[in-house]
Amino acid sequence: MRAIYITHTGGPDVLTHTDIDAPTPKDNEVVVQVDIAGVNFIDVYFREGIYHSPTPFVPGFEGTGRVIYDPQGEIAEGTVVAWCDAFGSYAEQVCVPRDRMVAVPESLEPHVAASMLLQGITAHYLTHGVYDLSEGDSCLITAGAGGVGLLATQMAASAGATVYSVVSSEEKVALAYEAGATEVFFYSDNLAEDVRRRNGGVGVDVVYDGVGKATFNESLEAVRPRGTVCLFGAASGPVDPIDPQVLNTHGSIFLTRPSIGAWTAREGEFAMRAQAVTRAVTSGELNVRVGAVYPLADAAAAHRDLEARVTTGSVVLQVS
Numbered sequence: 001m002r003a004i005y006i007t008h009t010g011g012p013d014v015l016t017h018t019d020i021d022a023p024t025p026k027d028n029e030v031v032v033q034v035d036i037a038g039v040n041f042i043d044v045y046f047r048e049g050i051y052h053s054p055t056p057f058v059p060g061f062e063g064t065g066r067v068i069y070d071p072q073g074e075i076a077e078g079t080v081v082a083w084c085d086a087f088g089s090y091a092e093q094v095c096v097p098r099d100r101m102v103a104v105p106e107s108l109e110p111h112v113a114a115s116m117l118l119q120g121i122t123a124h125y126l127t128h129g130v131y132d133l134s135e136g137d138s139c140l141i142t143a144g145a146g147g148v149g150l151l152a153t154q155m156a157a158s159a160g161a162t163v164y165s166v167v168s169s170e171e172k173v174a175l176a177y178e179a180g181a182t183e184v185f186f187y188s189d190n191l192a193e194d195v196r197r198r199n200g201g202v203g204v205d206v207v208y209d210g211v212g213k214a215t216f217n218e219s220l221e222a223v224r225p226r227g228t229v230c231l232f233g234a235a236s237g238p239v240d241p242i243d244p245q246v247l248n249t250h251g252s253i254f255l256t257r258p259s260i261g262a263w264t265a266r267e268g269e270f271a272m273r274a275q276a277v278t279r280a281v282t283s284g285e286l287n288v289r290v291g292a293v294y295p296l297a298d299a300a301a302a303h304r305d306l307e308a309r310v311t312t313g314s315v316v317l318q319v320s
């Protein structure tokens with residue numbers, strides 16, 4: 001089968017389009033013919049070796065396609081599914097854990113189905129888990145026009161929260177407002193001060209920071225006493241180690257570094273979040289913006305663009 005193969009970690013050029021053997025499923029897995037694979041920032045961390053996988057490996061975690069073989073005979077061949085948490089999704093075939101996929105409603109556009117789960121579930125657990133937003137709350141979202149950012153903005157706004165979004169270009173400003181942001185800012189050293197000024201002079205209840213190194217200090221400054229800083233990613237690089245005393249000086253704030261794994265680990269939790277996302281997307285309540293589609297062979301270009309901050313919304317690879 002055709003796949004993107006990584007024999008050593010590094011820059012986008014290590015993403016090699018080649019022929020490899022099709023994977024063999026374990027008992028709890030289903031073999032799927034991949035139509036479209038989602039591209040996520042976590043794929044960059046694995047490609048770079050920041051997150052570790054033994055080499056060689058096929059990157060990618062999510063996508064949509066048709067079931068071709070279920071060793072347990074439960075899922076009919078041809079069933080259209082979407083999944084996340086199936087390592088090796090940048091390929092014509094992937095083995096998907098049977099408890100990490102959903103059936104795709106016929107009305108769902110395939111590019112949307114391919115990229116709704118990883119970012120959608122993340123946005124869901126951030127806004128309905130790490131800090132349960134409700135009417136009257138306020139939040140700050142960094143990379144507000146990215147894949148997770150646009151979805152988290154919509155979920156936060158529909159929960160009734162005031163949403164401050166941070167982005168890097170005029171195009172992204174417009175997208176963040178369209179998603180429901182109350183006020184959109186460019187990154188700056190005065191970010192926290194600007195946000196506080198708009199928020200009645202006080203810090204926000206929660207900061208969702210997926211940018212990391214470049215924004216973390218402003219995130220600490222922007223939160224109210226006893227508020228929550230949720231550092232959920234490192235698009236600009238990992239945050240330097242901190243002294244816990246910093247949490248005291250900012251007013252007894254909470255700091256968490258969550259993962260989608262931990263926030264879908266409880267019995268039924270993945271299904272609950274995945275179904276909530278799928279339902280909201282299908283009903284039109286949640287809009288997944290597919291910002292760019294690349295052929296599988298151009299996975300390196302997709303990574304380059306994601307890292308160059310030129311993409312908006314989600315990014316997908318057309319596999320077959």
Ligand code: NDP
Pocket residue numbers: 039040041042118119122143144145146147148149166167168169172210211214232233234235236237258259260261306307308309310311312313314
């Ligand atoms: P995005 O579509 O948000 O792309 C990354 C964005 O980060 C860019 O578009 C850019 O937006 C912003 N950014 C800021 N600084 C940089 C930089 N130096 N280099 C590159 N990008 C930068 O990606 P995803 O939606 O896939 O992921 C967003 C974040 O969420 C990532 O950090 C990812 O690791 C994290 N994540 C965490 C999960 C978890 O469970 N913990 C699960 C899924 C994602 P702008 O131009 O506006 O700054």
